[in-house]
Amino acid sequence: MRMDSITDFMDKDHRIIDALWKNAHDAANNQAWLLAQDMLTIFTQALLLHIDAEEDILFPAIEEKQGWEEGPTSFMRHEHKQIRYQLQQLEKLADTGEYHEFLKVGDLLTALLALHNSKEEKVLYPLCDQVMGIEHQEVLDLIKGRIGKDAHTHTGQKIETGS
Numbered sequence: 001m002r003m004d005s006i007t008d009f010m011d012k013d014h015r016i017i018d019a020l021w022k023n024a025h026d027a028a029n030n031q032a033w034l035l036a037q038d039m040l041t042i043f044t045q046a047l048l049l050h051i052d053a054e055e056d057i058l059f060p061a062i063e064e065k066q067g068w069e070e071g072p073t074s075f076m077r078h079e080h081k082q083i084r085y086q087l088q089q090l091e092k093l094a095d096t097g098e099y100h101e102f103l104k105v106g107d108l109l110t111a112l113l114a115l116h117n118s119k120e121e122k123v124l125y126p127l128c129d130q131v132m133g134i135e136h137q138e139v140l141d142l143i144k145g146r147i148g149k150d151a152h153t154h155t156g157q158k159i160e161t162g163s
């Protein structure tokens with residue numbers, strides 16, 4: 001893997017978002033709903049920033065490069081829709097403090113994110129690093145500009161991801 005790779009940057013952002021989700025989930029699990037709402041807001045902002053950067057910058061770039069009209073990125077966009085829907089549900093459930101429903105939707109989101117992220121990390125991002133050619137740095141810079149230069153700044157705090 002090259003030093004400054006899309007894979008490296010985006011993998012790291014996934015781990016940060018995972019850590020933010022754990023904070024929100026733990027708070028809800030303890031029925032600390034005010035905290036859960038705050039943590040959920042931070043998590044949601046980070047996740048939406050990430051998937052918007054994919055949909056607006058990374059996916060169009062790889063689609064153009066590969067000549068994809070219907071391809072892996074359409075499937076990723078479809079999963080993003082499901083993720084967005086679950087985020088809206090979680091926000092409502094945290095507002096009303098519905099413990100069991102929150103954990104149920106939370107489990108669905110955990111599973112979906114794990115699958116989705118692993119497909120991106122194992123297949124899509126490495127492919128982007130391989131084929132992007134002279135546009136590689138420009139695409140990566142655009143993503144960093146959107147998400148935050150070191151994939152930490154969007155949360156306003158440094159998060160320990162254990163990696």
Ligand SMILES: [Fe+2]
Nearest residue numbers: 051054076120
């Ligand atoms: Fe994604």
Ligand SMILES: [Fe+2]
Nearest residue numbers: 010050054120
């Ligand atoms: Fe992603």
